[in-house]
Amino acid sequence: MVAVQETVERVRRIDVDQYRYGFETLIESEKAPKGLSEDIVRFISEKKNEPAWMLEWRLEAYRRWLTMTEPTWARVNYPKIDYQDLYYYAAPKPKKTLSSIDEIDPEILKTYEKLGIPLREVAILEGVEPPPGGEPSEQRKIAVDAIFDSVSVATTFQKELKKAGVIFMPISEAIREHPELVRKYLGSVVPTSDNFFATLNSAVFSDGSFVYVPPGVRCPMELSTYFRINERNTGQFERTLIIADKGSYVSYLEGCTAPQRDENQLHAAVVELVALDDAEIKYSTVQNWYPGNSEGKGGIYNFVTKRGDCRGDHSKISWTQVETGSAITWKYPSCILRGDNSRGEFYSIAISNGYQQVDSGTKMIHLGKNTSSRIISKGIAAGKSQNTYRGLVTAHRKATGARNYTACDSLLIGDKCGAHTVPYVEAKNSSATFEHEATTSKISEDVLFYCVQRGLSQEEAVGLVVNGFVKDVLQQLPMEFAVEAQKLISISLEGSVG
Amino acid sequence: MVQTIRNILVGVQVWPFAITGFVAIAGAFIALIGAFASSLDVMEFGKAAAGFGAMGFFGWLLFLIALRSPRPEGKKMTALLEVKDLQVRVEDREILHGLSLTVNPGEVHAIMGPNGSGKSTLSHVIAGKPGYEVTGGQILFRGEDLLEMAPDERAAKGVFLAFQYPVEIPGVATMNFLRTALNAQRKARGESEYSTPDFLKKVREVAKSLNIPQDMLKRGVNVGFSGGEKKRNEILQMALFEPSLCILDEMDSGLDIDALRIAADGVNALRSPERAMVVITHYQRLLNYIVPDYVHVMAKGRVVKSGDKHLALELEAAGYAPFEHAA
Numbered sequence: 111m112v113a114v115q116e117t118v119e120r121v122r123r124i125d126v127d128q129y130r131y132g133f134e135t136l137i138e139s140e141k142a143p144k145g146l147s148e149d150i151v152r153f154i155s156e157k158k159n160e161p162a163w164m165l166e167w168r169l170e171a172y173r174r175w176l177t178m179t180e181p182t183w184a185r186v187n188y189p190k191i192d193y194q195d196l197y198y199y200a201a202p203k204p205k206k207t208l209s210s211i212d213e214i215d216p217e218i219l220k221t222y223e224k225l226g227i228p229l230r231e232v233a234i235l236e237g238v239e240p241p242p243g244g245e246p247s248e249q250r251k252i253a254v255d256a257i258f259d260s261v262s263v264a265t266t267f268q269k270e271l272k273k274a275g276v277i278f279m280p281i282s283e284a285i286r287e288h289p290e291l292v293r294k295y296l297g298s299v300v301p302t303s304d305n306f307f308a309t310l311n312s313a314v315f316s317d318g319s320f321v322y323v324p325p326g327v328r329c330p331m332e333l334s335t336y337f338r339i340n341e342r343n344t345g346q347f348e349r350t351l352i353i354a355d356k357g358s359y360v361s362y363l364e365g366c367t368a369p370q371r372d373e374n375q376l377h378a379a380v381v382e383l384v385a386l387d388d389a390e391i392k393y394s395t396v397q398n399w400y401p402g403n404s405e406g407k408g409g410i411y412n413f414v415t416k417r418g419d420c421r422g423d424h425s426k427i428s429w430t431q432v433e434t435g436s437a438i439t440w441k442y443p444s445c446i447l448r449g450d451n452s453r454g455e456f457y458s459i460a461i462s463n464g465y466q467q468v469d470s471g472t473k474m475i476h477l478g479k480n481t482s483s484r485i486i487s488k489g490i491a492a493g494k495s496q497n498t499y500r501g502l503v504t505a506h507r508k509a510t511g512a513r514n515y516t517a518c519d520s521l522l523i524g525d526k527c528g529a530h531t532v533p534y535v536e537a538k539n540s541s542a543t544f545e546h547e548a549t550t551s552k553i554s555e556d557v558l559f560y561c562v563q564r565g566l567s568q569e570e571a572v573g574l575v576v577n578g579f580v581k582d583v584l585q586q587l588p589m590e591f592a593v594e595a596q597k598l599i600s601i602s603l604e605g606s607v608g
Numbered sequence: 609m610v611q612t613i614r615n616i617l618v619g620v621q622v623w624p625f626a627i628t629g630f631v632a633i634a635g636a637f638i639a640l641i642g643a644f645a646s647s648l649d650v651m652e653f654g655k656a657a658a659g660f661g662a663m664g665f666f667g668w669l670l671f672l673i674a675l676r677s678p679r680p681e682g683k684k685m686t687a688l689l690e691v692k693d694l695q696v697r698v699e700d701r702e703i704l705h706g707l708s709l710t711v712n713p714g715e716v717h718a719i720m721g722p723n724g725s726g727k728s729t730l731s732h733v734i735a736g737k738p739g740y741e742v743t744g745g746q747i748l749f750r751g752e753d754l755l756e757m758a759p760d761e762r763a764a765k766g767v768f769l770a771f772q773y774p775v776e777i778p779g780v781a782t783m784n785f786l787r788t789a790l791n792a793q794r795k796a797r798g799e800s801e802y803s804t805p806d807f808l809k810k811v812r813e814v815a816k817s818l819n820i821p822q823d824m825l826k827r828g829v830n831v832g833f834s835g836g837e838k839k840r841n842e843i844l845q846m847a848l849f850e851p852s853l854c855i856l857d858e859m860d861s862g863l864d865i866d867a868l869r870i871a872a873d874g875v876n877a878l879r880s881p882e883r884a885m886v887v888i889t890h891y892q893r894l895l896n897y898i899v900p901d902y903v904h905v906m907a908k909g910r911v912v913k914s915g916d917k918h919l920a921l922e923l924e925a926a927g928y929a930p931f932e933h934a935a
Binding site for chain 2: 554555556557559560561562563564565566567568570574575577578579580581582
């Protein structure tokens with residue numbers, strides 16, 4: 111047990127205290143008064159210059175929320191959240207109206223620079239060579255929408271996207287500029303009455319990203335949103351809506367960090383994806399919210415509702431997530447396979463360390479004919495954390511020929527953590543084919559010794575084994591993110607690496 | 609060499625140098641003064657003194673060098689591996705009770721013995737596997753205390769253990785593993801890392817000689833490998849890392865005759881005057897292929913008899929029972 115013991119000790123020592131994004135940015139901000147009421151909802155709507163229908167939508171959600179209770183079925187424990195003790199709106203105080211990126215508060219730009227997020231329109235060339243025969247100008251670029259506390263501070267590459275007809279802007283702007291699209295799709299995947307946290311989000315969401323890809327367009331670059339919570343005692347409630355029209359394709363990345371604070375902060379986001387006929391959406395997340403310190407104090411409560419609707423025939427939605435942060439994660443990116451021959455995918459790496467609690471998984475709801483789905487989940491628990499996979503695969507009566515393949519693997523590091531798998535599988539017609547595989551294993555002392563005998567340090571050995579364990583999922587990430595994610599995995603488990 | 613010079617300089621032996629050296633320099637100085645003063649007597653005196661001092665200085669140096677020149681038995685001073693009176697416990701049970709073994713560069717030692725005699729324990733303790741408590745004795749590797757080093761340090765110094773049961777590491781391509789490990793060792797030794805083309809060339813060469821197909825290197829480490837493939841993968845690593853001490857733990861277990869021959873050929877190709885091997889086995893059979901210079905019989909945690917390769921044949925005939933009684 112000695113080798114494993116050492117690893118456990120090391121993991122315990124370093125874990126969450128090594129959060130690298132824990133700095134705070136000192137800027138003046140404008141906040142709504144603490145607490146939640148109809149007035150606050152009106153305040154937010156007014157701040158955003160929203161049309162009347164939007165305010166009505168929010169108020170309806172708020173009234174609905176008052177009648178709801180917080181769900182308790184997840185395998186997570188946390189003290190009761192006082193929803194009246196939170197700020198629901200915080201925005202960096204603008205010095206004047208912004209017209210270009212150079213006018214953004216330099217402190218905010220510095221923050222993103224520290225986080226490694228390129229807000230200036232610089233093509234990312236690192237390690238990516240232009241395709242053979244392709245023109246050098248076809249370098250891969252990533253358009254970024256940066257959300258600071260509740261407000262989008264910058265969206266890059268807007269012009270270039272416009273040329274392709276792609277709309278990529280803060281959702282607050284989209285509500286004003288493209289009301290017909292927003293009205294049609296907002297809440298059509300996650301209705302305002304969906305669940306406690308989604309309903310709360312519907313009432314108070316302040317910003318987020320909006321993407322519309324017109325028919326037949328392949329979005330020319332990766333789209334990306336970067337979320338940062340800075341203010342104390344604020345909740346961040348972002349709302350993302352992505353619509354891929356017929357025959358289009360878009361790949362979207364999302365990253366998150368927050369400063370290190372002793373209080374817990376609430377993050378309740380809603381993401382809605384709509385894929386019409388023959389469209390494909392690939393949604394990747396690297397979630398690295400502050401996980402709390404080594405005693406389990408502080409950290410983000412991450413209650414997120416993410417759902418994709420394969421509304422058209424032959425459409426495809428693929429979720430890939432690398433979850434390493436947050437004190438509590440409650441998150442089930444799902445696919446509604448409504449169109450015939452549509453396909454849903456879920457690839458997940460969830461790492462918990464320290465006192466983190468993860469309850470995450472997916473729902474694959476097969477409604478159309480010959481729909482298929484694939485779930486690959488890799489849970490890694492270390493320290494005193496609890497890591498739960500919760501998943502639902504269901505085929506309705508008319509969903510003939512539905513197919514699903516699920517593989518859930520859990521890896522335990524040490525003997526004070528837990529891994530749990532809670533799959534629900536329902537087939538309501540006899541032509542469905544569902545496969546489910548699950549394994550739970552520990553990093554064995556023999557494997558570690560084998561690696562160190564070959565000259566690897568203890569940390570390198572753990573990193574190697576874990577990266578092997580999650581390889582199937584890492585391969586699904588866009589290249590730039592895969593490298594980042596691999597580093598992140600090493601950091602969240604070892605600290606001494608990197 | 610550094611050690612020798614230090615020994616020469618340290619202690620009483622430094623005084624003759626100091627005195628004769630001083631006389632030589634002072635003589636030369638006096639001779640110089642004499643030359644300037646045009647005094648023949650002074651110059652002659654200085655020359656004589658300088659000559660006398662220099663003769664003393666170099667004479668003493670020659671004497672010391674003669675005294676310290678390596679003698680035939682001096683070779684033992686630079687043994688590759690020295691295990692001295694090693695006592696090892698696992699939990700509350702003592703497994704090795706005072707085991708001693710000396711291995712010089714270029715030698716192949718076979719360690720034979722029945723199950724439970726402590727053969728594998730010895731190999732694990734040398735490689736630094738956790739879970740064993742050394743309660744007495746020491747292990748020196750080129751004169752350095754091996755027990756003070758972490759297992760990965762030992763590997764970088766040139767200690768290689770070919771496992772009886774090589775582990776599987778899913779998702780980690782063999783090629784990637786080899787490269788990570790080799791570069792980790794090189795880095796620990798302060799050497800530059802291999803470039804990708806150099807590395808690939810090297811691996812392909814070695815793999816070819818061991819009859820290892822390229823696609824095996826793309827698969828996860830040992831995942832889905834047959835017994836023979838796993839052992840060949842161990843020898844591949846041995847050839848790649850170029851260790852100075854190879855410990856082969858029950859290399860013959862689970863191999864048929866053909867697989868055994870390929871593995872043994874691989875090992876024999878690695879025999880060299882700088883490299884020593886310790887071959888641990890139950891059966892004499894393996895020693896037909898890898899012919900040892902020395903054979904040691906272990907029983908109940910000790911070496912009970914040592915001899916040359918003929919001892920293995922004796923064992924084959926008589927079995928281990930007589931030795932167990934001797935222990």
